[in-house]
Structure formats: C-alpha cells, structure tokens
Amino acid sequence: MPVSGFLSSIADKAQNAINQTPLAGHIPGTTPATDPSPSHTSSQGGHRSFTLETLQYQIRSLGQQYTSTSPLQRIITLEKGVALDFDALARDGKSQSKELYTWGQDEEPDLKDVTDRLAFLNFVQGSLSAALAVGLDGARSPLKALRAAEGAIAPKRNIRAGLRNQIGRLEHNQEKGGERRLAELREQLSRAERNDEQLEKEIELLKRKAIRESEQKKWAAIREYGEKLVLVSQAAIPIIGALPTLPPNSANPYAGADVTATARVSLQHALDNYRLGEVALHLETGGDLSRSDTRSFGESHASELSCLHPGLSVTPPIPEAVEKGPAVTPSMGDTGVPDSLEELYETGTRQE
Numbered sequence: 001m002p003v004s005g006f007l008s009s010i011a012d013k014a015q016n017a018i019n020q021t022p023l024a025g026h027i028p029g030t031t032p033a034t035d036p037s038p039s040h041t042s043s044q045g046g047h048r049s050f051t052l053e054t055l056q057y058q059i060r061s062l063g064q065q066y067t068s069t070s071p072l073q074r075i076i077t078l079e080k081g082v083a084l085d086f087d088a089l090a091r092d093g094k095s096q097s098k099e100l101y102t103w104g105q106d107e108e109p110d111l112k113d114v115t116d117r118l119a120f121l122n123f124v125q126g127s128l129s130a131a132l133a134v135g136l137d138g139a140r141s142p143l144k145a146l147r148a149a150e151g152a153i154a155p156k157r158n159i160r161a162g163l164r165n166q167i168g169r170l171e172h173n174q175e176k177g178g179e180r181r182l183a184e185l186r187e188q189l190s191r192a193e194r195n196d197e198q199l200e201k202e203i204e205l206l207k208r209k210a211i212r213e214s215e216q217k218k219w220a221a222i223r224e225y226g227e228k229l230v231l232v233s234q235a236a237i238p239i240i241g242a243l244p245t246l247p248p249n250s251a252n253p254y255a256g257a258d259v260t261a262t263a264r265v266s267l268q269h270a271l272d273n274y275r276l277g278e279v280a281l282h283l284e285t286g287g288d289l290s291r292s293d294t295r296s297f298g299e300s301h302a303s304e305l306s307c308l309h310p311g312l313s314v315t316p317p318i319p320e321a322v323e324k325g326p327a328v329t330p331s332m333g334d335t336g337v338p339d340s341l342e343e344l345y346e347t348g349t350r351q352e
Helices: 003-019 022-026 038-043 050-064 071-104 109-138 141-173 179-241 257-272 302-306 341-351
Strands: none
Touching: 071 109, 071 141, 071 302, 109 179, 109 257, 141 179, 179 257
16 A cells, blocks of 8 residues: 555544544544534534544645655645644634633723623634635635546556557667557557547646636635635724723723724624625714624623633644844842833833
8 A cells, every 4th residue: 555545544544433432522523423413513613623634634745745646636735734724723713712701801891891802803813714714625626626537537648658658668679570569559559649639638628627716716715814804903903992001990980891892793793794895894883782792702602612622732832033132131129020010011022
C-alpha cells in the first residue's frame, strides 16, 4: 500500500473507531453510532470532530510529501487546510467571547454591560468564521469533480504513455526487423489518440469550469465574510465608546446601556437583512430597546455558551516577539510596587 494511502487509512480508522464508542457523544462534531439522526448531528455543529478532521488533514498532507501527488490534489488538500484554519479561528473566537462575558459578570455595571456586548460581537465573528470555513470547504467540490474525471481517464492515458515509451525504445535501439513492430505500435497509438480525443477535450473544458466555479464560490464566501465583519466592526465603535474612563458612582451613574443595546440591535438587524454590497451600519436610534435581541449575551446565547467547554486549543501559540532592546521597567518604590499602575500598563502594551 502507498504511504499516502496507509496514512489516510489510519486517520479513517481512528474516526470510525471513535464513532463506534460512547466517547463520540462527548466530542463536539462527532456522531455516535447509536444516534445518526440529522437533528442530532446538526445540533452538535457538524458530522465530524474538528480535532480528528485536522488530524486526517495533517496525515494526508504528510503522505503527499512521500508520493508523487498531482498538483490538483495538492490544491484540494491545501484548500482544506485553509478551511480548517478558519474553523479553528471560529472555535477560538467563540471561546474568547465566553471568557470575556464570564469575566465581565463580576465587574461594575459599566464593564459588565460593555463586555457583554463585546462578547456578543466576538461570538458573531466566530460564527462568521465558521460559515466561511464551510463555504471554503464547499468551494473545493468543482475541483474534486475534475479530479474524479481525470482519474477516470487516467487508465487510457497510461496506455498511450506506455505505447509512446515502447515506440521511443524501438526508435532508440534501432533493432533489425523492428520496423514492423514500430509501425504496429504507431498505429495503436494513433487509434488510441483518436478514440480518446473527445474525452481529452472534455477534460480541457472541465478544467476551466472547475477553476471558474471553485474560485467564484470561494471569493463569494470571502466577500460575504468581509462585508459582515465590516458591520461588526462598526457596531464595536459605539459599544467601546460607551465605556467611561472613570468608574461610575452614585453622582455619575453609568448611562451607556441604551447605546450598547442600540448597537447590538442595529447589528442584528443588519446581519438579518444583509444584502451584497451593503456595508454601512445604521444605528436604530429611538427604536424599541425592549426587544428580545437587546437582551444580555448570556441570556440570548445561553445554550451556545453552555456548549463551549474549555480544553486544549488546537491553535498554535503566537511566537514571542524578538526583543529589540532592553525592556522598559517602571520605576519602583521602596516596597517594590510600581509607582504608577498606569505606567506599568503602558509598559505592558509596549512590550506586546
């Protein structure tokens, strides 16, 4: 068995083994053998475990390093890697939204409200990344169809290549009496080329169709993702702006709740009614702030938050920046505590 096939079989067997055990019910994205219903799998976020799918991708990529994989297959495999990267971004974005929301719940009213709304934005960003991952994965379908078509015609191409090799050897050796055999091989090659001519023409048409359709799907998904992100980024501006510099008190209470609620309901309305090319977020001032889509993120997405469990991240750590000079150390008092927490904060932001 070729190395790539052997490695792929390992990944497939691992997936099947997990699905046949009770463990499948505890891994997001897997489908237990006892419950194959579509409703169950959709509620779990997909048919397959992200971790196992990533493992399969890595194994197949490794296998391609040891085999003469076609350029088309490498394109399909690498595009799968891009889709998995956005899926990882989605998972991390949603997990970060939960942590931000949880942290803000124990803070003062201003921080609690603003972090709740920002957590919603981060969750939306994660959802958009997940949708893009699905779109990018689907954009590979035309290329897979082309791969299947080329696979179907491969035996005929191999026959013709074998005939050419035999003709080349006879022409090179120039053996006595080989003219008759050479003429027979040339006739066989000519007949094979005539028989396969229409199929080769169809392949040329399919190449252009596959590239056109695949790239159209990919860039349409990327454009929608980008335009919706623009809407999300605009909603962040008034929400962040509602956070006061100084902590609120009884004389000056927090007054940004209506601003953040308006930003959220405006964003939700824009996403629900999204049309291609509309990237301006219109804040619905004077709207009904008692609507359900102005609720706390913890209320409106309680079920989603409960499904986000902490665990080992599949996202590699960000490498630390190379120091370009000595670190700036804030001045310390006799107690060893920085004279200014603001100075310590600014030092930390410069070092990031």
